[in-house]
Amino acid sequence: xxxxxxxxxxxxxxxxxxxxxxxxxxxxxxxxxxxxxxxxxxxxxxxxxxxxxxxxxxxxxxxxxxxxxxxxxxxxxxxxxxxxxxxxxxxxxxxxxxxxxxxxxxxxxxxxxxx
Amino acid sequence: xxxxxxxxxxxxxxxxxxxxxxxxxxxxxxxxxxxxxxxxxxxxxxxxxxxxxxxxxxxxxxxxxxxxxxxxxxxxxxxxxxxxxxxxxxxxxxxxxxxxxxxxxxxxxxxx
Numbered sequence: 001x002x003x004x005x006x007x008x009x010x011x012x013x014x015x016x017x018x019x020x021x022x023x024x025x026x027x028x029x030x031x032x033x034x035x036x037x038x039x040x041x042x043x044x045x046x047x048x049x050x051x052x053x054x055x056x057x058x059x060x061x062x063x064x065x066x067x068x069x070x071x072x073x074x075x076x077x078x079x080x081x082x083x084x085x086x087x088x089x090x091x092x093x094x095x096x097x098x099x100x101x102x103x104x105x106x107x108x109x110x111x112x113x114x115x
Numbered sequence: 116x117x118x119x120x121x122x123x124x125x126x127x128x129x130x131x132x133x134x135x136x137x138x139x140x141x142x143x144x145x146x147x148x149x150x151x152x153x154x155x156x157x158x159x160x161x162x163x164x165x166x167x168x169x170x171x172x173x174x175x176x177x178x179x180x181x182x183x184x185x186x187x188x189x190x191x192x193x194x195x196x197x198x199x200x201x202x203x204x205x206x207x208x209x210x211x212x213x214x215x216x217x218x219x220x221x222x223x224x225x226x227x
Contacts, residue, residue, distance in 0.1 A: 009155070032213045043205060043218035044158075051213050090157060094213065101165060102173075103148065103216065107157035
């Protein structure tokens, strides 16, 4: 069974500081990995995804993530936080499970950006 | 415009009164899914569908039903809602499991 662990349900950073949101996964087959962002009172939208190929993935709004198979991690980073980055971030893994495709989300990390 | 729509957006109902939340996508996606979002629990998958007439349970299917008679529609049915089904519900669609999901705007359901 696949699972996703997001360390830290709340993260606070100062404006201009590095953003690091952690995600570890477990999957019995090579996974597809995603980061989504949810702004208040909105649905989720894709930030970036890893399917195959290059392990460093760049997404929208200056975010990027690195797939590390040996560490089963897919941490999300941004060099310099903006106030507009305040939102909730979800890591997700997708694979085939028992002949059916299945998507599992982490519990989410709320990012607070302090002026 | 490519989108996933859900209706209603807000619903307050009473225990035991059957309700349906509709979901429709205009992207010809094969994969559709329903999630509920609760504080501290993230998104949990209720049901998903890989194509017309093909559905399977997610992690929290109890108390819910779905059907997929047409590719574009994937309604969520609560036959006898209970207060523990008060939640924010999202429908999503995708071309397949290696692709991202496109989410609807959400339906906030309150069961009293």
